[in-house]
Amino acid sequence: MxxxxxxxxxxxxxxxxxxxxxxxxxxxxxxxxxxxxxxxxxxxxxxxxxxxxxxxxxxxxxxxxxxxxxxxxxxxxxxxxxxxxxxxxxEKGWWDGNRAIPEWFSLYIGLEWGASEIRAWDLGFIPGLLQTRTYAESLINDPDFTMSAKPRQQVDARLQRQGALHRDTDALSLHAIVDESVLWRFQGDGTVLNEQVKHLIEMCDHPQVVFQVMPFNAGPGRGHLGSFKWLGFPRANDPGVVYVENQRGCLYLEEPDEITQFNADFDHLSEHALTTHDSKRLLIELLKGG
The missing domain is CATH 1.10.260.40 (lambda repressor-like DNA-binding domains)
Incomplete structure (x- = not known):
C-alpha cells in the first residue's frame, strides 16, 4: 500500500x-x-x-x-x-471566498492550514503566524499594503490563520527566523512594537514554535536574496512546497532541486542565527531598552 x-x-x-x-x-x-x-x-x-x-x-x-x-x-x-x-x-475552507483574502493568496492559506511544518525566513516583517493584532493593523493600514477589503476583516483573517498553531491535534509546527532589522523596524506608535516583542517572547516558549533571530553581525548570506517559506505536509515522501512572495504575486516551487536548495539555505540560516535561547534573551533586552 x-x-x-x-x-x-x-x-x-x-x-x-x-x-x-x-x-x-x-x-x-x-x-x-x-x-x-x-x-x-x-x-x-x-x-x-x-x-x-x-x-x-x-x-x-x-x-x-x-x-x-x-x-x-x-x-x-x-x-x-x-x-x-x-x-x-x-469542500470549502474558511479562507475560500473570504473577501478579506486576495484570490492569489487563498491557495497559500489552504496549504498553510493543512501543513504539518513550516520553515519561514523573513527579511521584512514578523511572520503573519506570530503577529499581534496591533502589529497586523499597523501593516494593513499602511497605504502601501492596504487591499480592497476592510482592514479589520483582513486582520481577523490573519489572526484566524494562527489557529493552526493551537489545534488540540495535528497542530502546525513553525520554525521562524527573522532578520534582526525586523525587530527595529517601527510599526505604529511605540507601544505596537513593544507589544509585538512581548508576544514573541511568549511564543518562544510555545511547544509548536522555534524562533531565531539573524543578528546584524552574521554578515551577508543567501538569505539576503529574499524571504521564503517551506511548507511540509504529513505524507511520506512529500517534499513540500516553497512559497516566495513579491510585489506582483507569488511563486510556488515544487521541483526537487528547488526544494533541496531552499531547505539547504534555511539550514544555513539556522546555523548562523542566534540560538533560540539567545534569540529570546535579545527580545527581552530589546523590550527593556524600549
Missing part, C-alpha cells in the same frame, strides 16, 4: 487534499506508463483537461475519477479512498 493511501483524508485541509489528489493522479499515470492523452482518450476529453487536473488548476469529478482509477491500475478496494479524498478536496 502506498504511504499516501494509508493516510486518512479527514486529517487534511481541502487545499492539501486537492494537491495530493493531483499528485496521485500524475504518479499513477506515470507508473502505468501512460501519457495524459491516453487518459484523456479513456475519459473522452481533451488532454488539456488532464493537464489541468494534474496541475491543480481544475478539480477532478467523482464520475471521472471512478473511470480513471481502474484505468490507472488502482485496485477496487482502494477506489473508495480516492473518492473520499476527492470529496474532502471539494
Amino acid at each position: 502506498n504511504d499516501s493511501e494509508a493516510l486518512s483524508p479527514q486529517t487534511i485541509s481541502p487545499t492539501v487534499g486537492r494537491r495530493w489528489l493531483a499528485q496521485e493522479i500524475k504518479r499513477l499515470r506515470e507508473a502505468a506508463g501512460l501519457k495524459q492523452s491516453d487518459v484523456a482518450k479513456r475519459l473522452r476529453c481533451n488532454p488539456a483537461k488532464i493537464a489541468h487536473i494534474e496541475s491543480m488548476r481544475n478539480a477532478v469529478s467523482g464520475p471521472d475519477l471512478e473511470v480513471m482509477l481502474p484505468f490507472l491500475g488502482v485496485p477496487s478496494e482502494r477506489v473508495d479512498w480516492y473518492l473520499q479524498l476527492a470529496d474532502i478536496a471539494k
